[in-house]
Amino acid sequence: MATKKTRIESRAPTRIDLAGGTLDIWPLYxxxxxxxxxxxxxxxxxxxxxxxxxxATGEPRILxxxxxxxxxxxxxxxxxxxxxxxxALELHLKLLRYFARDKTIWTDLALSTRARSPAxxxxxxxxxxxxxxxxxxxxxxxxxxxxxxxxxxDFIEIVRDVETTVIQVPAGMQDYYGAMFGGLxxxxxxxxxxxxxxxxxxxxxxxxxxxxxxxxxxxRNSGINNWALFKSFIDEGKSAGAVASEVRAKFERINQAxxxxxxxxxxxxxxxxxxxxxxxWATRRTLAQGITTPEIDRAFEVARTLVPDSAGKVCGAGGxxxxxxxxxxxxxxxxxxxxxxxxxxxxxxxxxxxxxLDVRRA
Numbered sequence: 434m435a436t437k438k439t440r441i442e443s444r445a446p447t448r449i450d451l452a453g454g455t456l457d458i459w460p461l462y463x464x465x466x467x468x469x470x471x472x473x474x475x476x477x478x479x480x481x482x483x484x485x486x487x488x489a490t491g492e493p494r495i496l497x498x499x500x501x502x503x504x505x506x507x508x509x510x511x512x513x514x515x516x517x518x519x520x521a522l523e524l525h526l527k528l529l530r531y532f533a534r535d536k537t538i539w540t541d542l543a544l545s546t547r548a549r550s551p552a553x554x555x556x557x558x559x560x561x562x563x564x565x566x567x568x569x570x571x572x573x574x575x576x577x578x579x580x581x582x583x584x585x586x587d588f589i590e591i592v593r594d595v596e597t598t599v600i601q602v603p604a605g606m607q608d609y610y611g612a613m614f615g616g617l618x619x620x621x622x623x624x625x626x627x628x629x630x631x632x633x634x635x636x637x638x639x640x641x642x643x644x645x646x647x648x649x650x651x652x653r654n655s656g657i658n659n660w661a662l663f664k665s666f667i668d669e670g671k672s673a674g675a676v677a678s679e680v681r682a683k684f685e686r687i688n689q690a691x692x693x694x695x696x697x698x699x700x701x702x703x704x705x706x707x708x709x710x711x712x713x714w715a716t717r718r719t720l721a722q723g724i725t726t727p728e729i730d731r732a733f734e735v736a737r738t739l740v741p742d743s744a745g746k747v748c749g750a751g752g753x754x755x756x757x758x759x760x761x762x763x764x765x766x767x768x769x770x771x772x773x774x775x776x777x778x779x780x781x782x783x784x785x786x787x788x789x790l791d792v793r794r795a
Contacts, residue, residue: 438540439485440795443568446474446786447549447556448611449646449748449757452713453620453691455720456684457607461666462622465684469691470607470622471698473640474615474786477550479562483569484543493539497525500547510539524563527595532570544569551648551781555749555756557608559600563592564612568792578792585613585790586627603663615789619695632698634787641785642763643703645770647778649728651753661721662750686716703761704742710759711744717751724751728777732756735776740765755781 453470455461462468488494495513498505502521513533518526525544546566550556567588572578579588589609597604610620610629617632617640665680694709718725725747733745736758743765748755758773760766774780 438487439483439573441483441569441572441792442480442795443482443565443572443790443792444478444480445561445564445568445612445790446615446788447477447479447554447558447561448472448474448608449556449644449755450607450611451757452694452710452746453687454607454717454749455605455662456688456691457605457620457622458603458663459606461663461684463624464666464681465688467692468622468688469695470620471618471691471694472607472611472620473617473637473644474611474789475556475646475783476786477556477781477783478786479549479558479565479612480547481562481565481569482543482545483573484545485573486541488541494541495529495539496541496543496545497522497529498543498545499525500545501552510536523599524559524596525566527599528563528566528570528592531591531595532567532574536574542573551755553651553754554648555747555751555754557611557749560592560596560604560608561612563596564588564609564790567592568790572792572794578794579790581613581790589613611789613789615786617698617785636698636701637785637787639701639703640698643760643766645758645760645766645773646748646755646781646783647732647758647773648755648781649726649732649753649778651726651728665721680720683716683720687713690716707742707744707759707761710746714744714746717746726753729753729756732773732776732778733758735772736760736769739769739772743769 451471451473456468457470493510496507499521504519504521506518506522508516546562548558548562550558568579592609593604607620617637619630621628690709690713694706697705697709736743740760743758743760745756745758760769770780
């Protein structure tokens with residue numbers, strides 16, 4: 434039996450995108466004025482575990498496993514460059530290839546992952562899983578854990594490029610920042626570099642008191658939805674006229690609402706924060722057909738009937754998955770939760786995650 438040499442445990446938080454999603458896709462943000470995204474790290478973690486041990490049979494083996502998808506792939510190190518992985522393990526394989534480029538001496542290696550958020554939830558689960566995986570693989574390859582404060586953004590670029598080859602469409606940036614850094618972040622997209630800032634932990638806790646997260650029961654494909662919006666935005670740049678500027682004008686309004694939300698959160702003006710979220714969603718839901726669903730619209734209507742100044746938004750690219758409801762007064766939270774659950778949505782309890790990627794040797 435193999436003797437265990439190394440066990441590395443890595444986890445990263447998923448995120449609720451409060452406002453400004455889709456603005457984080459290159460090069461869309463280059464065409465907007467002061468593009469901004471605001472997201473919140475939550476404890477529906479993606480987890481990766483890497484175990485390294487002496488070869489059990491004399492020949493080293495690699496095992497890749499997705500626990501929540503109940504699928505695994507076994508291979509020899511010399512098959513790493515050529516083997517084809519099933520879709521649920523393609524990300525694992527490509528990230529391992531990247532970090533094993535200079536590996537010459539192999540032991541048995543097992544990389545296993547688990548996602549705590551539902552599949553297709555719109556919480557950035559795939560990107561968060563990528564960050565958790567590189568937390569484990571980079572620690573294995575370099576012999577020391579990633580320090581997000583020092584080199585987190587460098588690793589975000591690696592993960593973005595690798596994941597883009599998996600999803601085959603341009604990848605947004607905000608999910609990686611949410612997973613790497615956690616907390617309540619203001620993400621400002623720029624030329625050549627980006628800036629992220631945290632709002633105070635006190636604001637984080639007070640916001641948590643006002644947020645409810647639900648799963649609609651319908652999985653969605655964020656890559657396909659984002660690609661439709663991306664293509665519309667770029668195609669309009671090649672055209673002229675009032676109709677051609679419609680999508681870009683909507684993106685500008687989303688950006689303006691996001692800036693309003695940032696200002697409201699900084700002042701802890703909870704009523705204005707709700708109005709900013711409502712403004713963002715009122716524009717976003719018109720970007721393309723299928724962003725919202727009858728079930729999600731019904732949940733928002735149930736909440737507004739109880740609390741007229743409540744607000745809600747679909748998480749991620751829409752078309753199903755998760756959505757959140759915001760209530761300015763925490764005293765309204767319980768009855769809104771009960772009513773929306775009775776209307777058919779599944780409530781997902783969460784706690785905010787003030788910190789991002791966490792890697793430990795066990």
